[in-house]
Amino acid sequence: xxxxxxxxxxxxxxxxxxxxxxxxxxxxxxxxxxxxxxxxxxxxxxxxxxxxxxxxxxxxxxxxxxxxxxxxxxxxxxxxxxxxxxxxxxxxxxxxxxxxxxxxxxxxxxxxxxxxxxxxxxxxxxxxxxxxxxxxxxxxxxxxxxxxxxxxxxxxxxxxxxxxxxxxxxxxxxxxxxxxxxxxxxxxxxxxxxxxxxxxxxxxxxxxxxxxxxxxxxxxxxxxxxxxxxxxxxxxxxxxxxxxxxxxxxxxxxxxxxxxxxxxxxxxxxxxxxxxxxxxxxxxxxxxxxxxxxxxxxxxxxxxxxxxxxxxxxxxxxxxxxxxxxxxxxxxxxxxxxxxxxxxxxxxxxxxxxxxxxxxxxxxxxxxxxxxxxxxxxxxxxxxxxxxxxxxxxxxxxxxxxxxxxxxxxxxxxxxxxxxxxxxxxxxxxxxxxxxxxxxxxxxxxxxxxxxxxxxxxxxxxxxxxxxxxxxxxxxxxxxxxxxxxxxxxxxxxxxxxxxxxxxxxxxxxxxxxxxxxxxxxxxxxxxxxxxxxxxxxxxxxxxxxxxxxxxxxxxxxxxxxxxxxxxxxxxxxxxxxxxxxxxxxxxxxxxxxxxxxxxxxxxxxxxxxxxxxxxxxxxxxxxxxxxxxxxxxxxxxxxxxxxxxxxxxxxxxxxxxxxxxxxxxxxxxxxxxxxxxxxxxxxxxxxxxxxxxxxxxxxxxxxxxxxxxxxxxxxxxxxxxxxxxxxxxxxxxxxxxxxxxxxxxxxxxxxxxxxxxxxxxxxxxxxxxxxxxxxxxxxxxxxxxxxxxxxxxxxxxxx
DNA sequence: GACCTGCTGCGGTTTG
Numbered sequence: 001x002x003x004x005x006x007x008x009x010x011x012x013x014x015x016x017x018x019x020x021x022x023x024x025x026x027x028x029x030x031x032x033x034x035x036x037x038x039x040x041x042x043x044x045x046x047x048x049x050x051x052x053x054x055x056x057x058x059x060x061x062x063x064x065x066x067x068x069x070x071x072x073x074x075x076x077x078x079x080x081x082x083x084x085x086x087x088x089x090x091x092x093x094x095x096x097x098x099x100x101x102x103x104x105x106x107x108x109x110x111x112x113x114x115x116x117x118x119x120x121x122x123x124x125x126x127x128x129x130x131x132x133x134x135x136x137x138x139x140x141x142x143x144x145x146x147x148x149x150x151x152x153x154x155x156x157x158x159x160x161x162x163x164x165x166x167x168x169x170x171x172x173x174x175x176x177x178x179x180x181x182x183x184x185x186x187x188x189x190x191x192x193x194x195x196x197x198x199x200x201x202x203x204x205x206x207x208x209x210x211x212x213x214x215x216x217x218x219x220x221x222x223x224x225x226x227x228x229x230x231x232x233x234x235x236x237x238x239x240x241x242x243x244x245x246x247x248x249x250x251x252x253x254x255x256x257x258x259x260x261x262x263x264x265x266x267x268x269x270x271x272x273x274x275x276x277x278x279x280x281x282x283x284x285x286x287x288x289x290x291x292x293x294x295x296x297x298x299x300x301x302x303x304x305x306x307x308x309x310x311x312x313x314x315x316x317x318x319x320x321x322x323x324x325x326x327x328x329x330x331x332x333x334x335x336x337x338x339x340x341x342x343x344x345x346x347x348x349x350x351x352x353x354x355x356x357x358x359x360x361x362x363x364x365x366x367x368x369x370x371x372x373x374x375x376x377x378x379x380x381x382x383x384x385x386x387x388x389x390x391x392x393x394x395x396x397x398x399x400x401x402x403x404x405x406x407x408x409x410x411x412x413x414x415x416x417x418x419x420x421x422x423x424x425x426x427x428x429x430x431x432x433x434x435x436x437x438x439x440x441x442x443x444x445x446x447x448x449x450x451x452x453x454x455x456x457x458x459x460x461x462x463x464x465x466x467x468x469x470x471x472x473x474x475x476x477x478x479x480x481x482x483x484x485x486x487x488x489x490x491x492x493x494x495x496x497x498x499x500x501x502x503x504x505x506x507x508x509x510x511x512x513x514x515x516x517x518x519x520x521x522x523x524x525x526x527x528x529x530x531x532x533x534x535x536x537x538x539x540x541x542x543x544x545x546x547x548x549x550x551x552x553x554x555x556x557x558x559x560x561x562x563x564x565x566x567x568x569x570x571x572x573x574x575x576x577x578x579x580x581x582x583x584x585x586x587x588x589x590x591x592x593x594x595x596x597x598x599x600x601x602x603x604x605x606x607x608x609x610x611x612x613x614x615x616x617x618x619x620x621x622x623x624x625x626x627x628x629x630x631x632x633x634x635x636x637x638x639x640x641x642x643x644x645x646x647x648x649x650x651x652x653x654x655x656x657x658x659x660x661x662x663x664x665x666x667x668x669x670x671x672x673x674x675x676x677x678x679x680x681x682x683x684x685x686x687x688x689x690x691x692x693x694x695x696x697x698x699x700x701x702x703x704x705x706x707x708x709x710x711x712x713x714x715x716x717x718x719x720x721x722x723x724x725x726x727x728x729x730x731x732x733x734x735x736x737x738x739x740x741x742x743x744x745x746x747x748x749x750x751x752x753x754x755x756x757x758x759x760x761x762x763x764x765x766x767x768x769x770x771x772x773x774x775x776x777x778x779x780x781x782x783x784x785x786x787x788x789x790x791x792x793x794x795x796x797x798x799x800x
Numbered sequence: 801g802a803c804c805t806g807c808t809g810c811g812g813t814t815t816g
Contacts, residue, residue: 119810224803471810471811697815
């Protein structure tokens, strides 16, 4: 079958494709690791089709799960093309949030043989009565982009769905498709779970060639020590855009995206119409238009955020520019791969540093990419919120029996350590609302009828189906033209700072606010050229540990041997650092001290990413204050952190007193950081996923602050009266794992214990500490004042 | 010498 297809289409299959057909034919489950653009879809698809034709049965034969609706559509088209091209009667269907009601009803009557879908839609199918019947002939489940899903709660959803499907058909074959990550073996284990059966991993040595070029400022002495926009290098970007057919410019934040777009357009008005913007706050219509235009090759440049990381391939794109640190090797490679999307083509990516020291990352990235040193994805474990949601899902449809479901659930990687007591707690939680909420009918969602856990209330069932999924997002204000036409969405708090008549930049347009009504901001185009750039409160990505350690290694190379152009271009900065302070080697830990009229500053440079630095700064502040009572203010970036106090900080004494001790950090962290405040924030998502708070009906989202208030209420009640509540525990665990990055902090402390500590008393700020200083002022002061402060700081610097 | 910060993903229409 495959041979026939390849004869028709006139290309030769790769080894990995043949191996995959083979393995599927021999009844294996497995993980396929291959780069994009080499035909992974066909590698799996022919294997699946071949099996179908041996033993045709009605209904869904194969479930193909992808993380993106857009990707589902692409797979749908590719698989249908094959099936049509070979004249097969294998029917293929698509099911996701934007599948029409009509199509769904048709599917209900007669399911296609291959269903392309998303993790959420699979759970919705499990929430439908008679799903057992729907899946009774299911033979294959394919998880596409498993590396994307694994480290998320959506990955947990997949694990749970598989545990159920595997119980319906123990012969079910599971195949994952994954890009290269640091823990592929684990990825396979997590996906295939604790089931028997033959399994294999198929890898290929085919590699996408990536060429990295750092854009180095011509006069490096004039490049700022701090900052994050990188606009200063715009002049270097224009020729790159011009000489390429089509360029993607990746920025780290949505507002940075808007600013770059605007500045490019001001500088080069001819780009109007040939350049576009793409990020998640833009309306779907706008985004779709941009994606299509990219496809057709009518755009010269698109400024975007991660929103274009994944998904549909844009063959006309031949150049990618990464503005600012990509924060991780995998993300950088992913973005590089958006260009040269044909087998054998080279992906060209430029790295544009936003401040001097960041130039070093260009060199670190090249090293990591060449040596395939890619981050791991850490799978979630014991996500009770997802488990609770899943149990209610099963209760909404055909109901479940406790023993059976417990046995199924503990076969997953996520829940294999869950005890029967803990599982019983979850059962109690969905039937009685747990020990605390017993009195409230609202939380008696599930009832037990003859040993079967079921939802009998229609209202409960419907509200549950509405809430299926693990992605929790804030309610946003919609932005719409007065005359109609959706533009996108902006955070409530940003728009609330504006008054009618004020203008702001959005979608690359200058907009004037007319009025706000019902969570919608009505605007019109403004002739003006002034206005604020919106800021959204998104996630904060810390530098990955992979990239951090490569940066430390590259720093160490300076002056030792012939090294990359990035490192040598930094010689002036490094010499300045040496002169004012010290340039640390790999076995050294630099601590800088300086006294200004703001107080006593101490800087540490572990290069471990801002999350670890935040935790470590609080930890050190706490430990030092045990020696001598004092208060600190804290600032950090991805490279280091600062402690500032109005009294002299006894660093030397603290060092002699096990400042870096890693043996007892949990207790010290609990004492030093306001963990409960952080847990409260995490708990909001957990409460939503577990179905404790209702996010509202579609189009009528409950205001963010209401969700916040409700979840805080539960958090308070549980803390006071039910401290063993598993969801509460989970919130704390998530803080320690993801916010504090506890494991990484331990490793960093252990490393620091072995390093040679070098303490320098500075007379003037060093190139290392300057960017951290500016971070701190930002937290305390508004932008205008920020500039004043920097000016004052400079005056002081000059006098020093 | 020295500007602005903070990603993405899915789901889907009742009742007070």
